[in-house]
Amino acid sequence: MLRNIMRYAIALAFAAAGFSFGYSLISGANRVFDLSSYPAKHSFLAIVTMLPGLFGFFIAPPLMKRVVVLTGWLENRLQRTPTQELIGGAFGLIVGLFIANLLVSPISEIPGLGRYISIFVAAILGYVGMRVGVKKREEVLSVIPRLGGKERSQPKGDPPKNPSLKVLDTSVIIDGRIADICKSGFIDGTLVIPAFVLEELQHIADSSDLLKRNRGRRGLDILNKIRKELDVVVQIDQRDYDDLAEVDSKLVRLCREVGGQIVTNDYNLNKVAELQGVKVLNINELANAVKPVVLPGEEMTVQVIKDGKELGQGVAYLDDGTMIVVDGGKRFIGQMITVLVTSVLQTAAGRMIFAKPKAGDGKKATTSSPSPTLNEVNAIV
Numbered sequence: 136m137l138r139n140i141m142r143y144a145i146a147l148a149f150a151a152a153g154f155s156f157g158y159s160l161i162s163g164a165n166r167v168f169d170l171s172s173y174p175a176k177h178s179f180l181a182i183v184t185m186l187p188g189l190f191g192f193f194i195a196p197p198l199m200k201r202v203v204v205l206t207g208w209l210e211n212r213l214q215r216t217p218t219q220e221l222i223g224g225a226f227g228l229i230v231g232l233f234i235a236n237l238l239v240s241p242i243s244e245i246p247g248l249g250r251y252i253s254i255f256v257a258a259i260l261g262y263v264g265m266r267v268g269v270k271k272r273e274e275v276l277s278v279i280p281r282l283g284g285k286e287r288s289q290p291k292g293d294p295p296k297n298p299s300l301k302v303l304d305t306s307v308i309i310d311g312r313i314a315d316i317c318k319s320g321f322i323d324g325t326l327v328i329p330a331f332v333l334e335e336l337q338h339i340a341d342s343s344d345l346l347k348r349n350r351g352r353r354g355l356d357i358l359n360k361i362r363k364e365l366d367v368v369v370q371i372d373q374r375d376y377d378d379l380a381e382v383d384s385k386l387v388r389l390c391r392e393v394g395g396q397i398v399t400n401d402y403n404l405n406k407v408a409e410l411q412g413v414k415v416l417n418i419n420e421l422a423n424a425v426k427p428v429v430l431p432g433e434e435m436t437v438q439v440i441k442d443g444k445e446l447g448q449g450v451a452y453l454d455d456g457t458m459i460v461v462d463g464g465k466r467f468i469g470q471m472i473t474v475l476v477t478s479v480l481q482t483a484a485g486r487m488i489f490a491k492p493k494a495g496d497g498k499k500a501t502t503s504s505p506s507p508t509l510n511e512v513n514a515i516v
Contacts (some may be wrong), residue, residue, distance in 0.1 A: 142195040149191025150184050157183035217374070217392050223275045227268020228261050235260040270378065299324030300395030301416065302372075304386060305335050307399050309354040312418055317367045322416075325368045327395055328358065331375050331385050387411055426455050429488055433476045435459070437490075439467045459488045467492065 157180040213221070235257035242256060243249045247360055268275055301324055307313050308328075336358075340351030362369045374392075376385050383404045390397050396414040399405060408415045429435070439452035442465045449464025451474075461467070461474055474490035481487075 138196075138199065141199055142192065145195040145198065146188050150188030153187030154180065154184040160283040164200055218279065218416055219272045219392070220269050223268040223270075223272030224265045225268070226275050227264040227266065227271075229264070230268070231262070231264020232257060234264070264455055300393055301325065301326050301398050302327045302329065302386060302390050302393075302395045303332065304397060304399035304401060304404060305332050305339075305354070305382060306401045306404075307418060308332070309339075309350050310418070310420075311353060313358050313398065314357050314360050315364065316366050316418065316421070317361060321421075322367075322398070325370050326361065326398075327372050327389075327393070329368050329372045329374065329386065329389055331382055333358075333371070335382050382398035383407065387413055390414075422455070423486065425455060426486060427453075429476050429479055431476050431478055432491060435469060435476065435488075435490065436473050437461070438471045439464045439469070442468060453488075457486050457488060459490055462489065462491045464492060 161180055163175075172347075185412070207333050209439075236262075237258055237403045239253040240387050242253045245252060301322060303326060304363035313322075317326070336351050336354045339347050340355060342348050342351065358369075361367055370409065372389065374389060376388055379385050379388065385399070386397055386404070387408050388393075390408070391411065396416055397404065397408050398418070399417045400410075400417060400419045402417075402419075405415050405417050437453070437459055439451050439461055440449060443450050443460055447463050447465050449461040449467055451459040451460065451461060451464070459474070462477075464472070464474070473493040475493050476488055478489045479486065480489065
């Protein structure tokens, strides 16, 4: 019933448009095409009214279908568009139409085509104003409160907070440990994957360099694993920032807009985001935090795999990659020995453990100082 009503309404609108156009011709209102002296002007008016009406009646069903699709697309796009962009675009549109209104009056006086030219000018200026408003949204939002005589309730440097959103960086996706962390349940909320991060992963996967290509494909495989195998909500954010070239800058701006947290293992991005007030979850810091605590005097069983840089040193590793410098352990290379921890040194590069072989392991027991020397630290760093 509603479809039929809409169909007849569209046909009536087309007929009314045809009648208006025909009447302007036969009444002499149109200076270019004046049919006021045409003998069959009333028949002509009836024809130009009926033909558009019939045309509107037949194209009404596909037209309504297109309108429904367009409305759904527009609604979905508006829901995903940040409020700042909507306000900036609306403000720019109003300014553009205001300027167009000042130009419409003289343009509309042009005989014949003046009305159509004025409509075209208004559409162009409105579109340009909207685009400029979106690009300059930050400046627009800073001006609007001043016009109203009130300051913004939230400072510019204090982004909104929404800790349930975790925005993934390219490096942390390629790293792969994020899948295991999500599987363990230590990360809750929604994982947000920006479209520009996916684009960067695709460029890396299509690289001519074999190593980069493998890294990119590994990142895409990790994302597919997270989406298909893990009980984690994954959201693809389609926002992009044409005025920014660097992916890291886009990530920081996206997190400031949505109030989310960046998940990364990039040290530089970590520092830049913290300076701009964005919360960062660095999985390298998490890995260091969950490493087992080792105290001086404890015993450990390790395998010495190579010699150190200092004379007589041997080097071993724990399962988590922590380096152990064994003083006097060079002669035990390839052997499993028991060592005593003498000191633990925490640096920006990670944790280093200094130890000595336990008395009775090997032919000789060595002694070492209770703390690492400067040369030992330099040898590792």
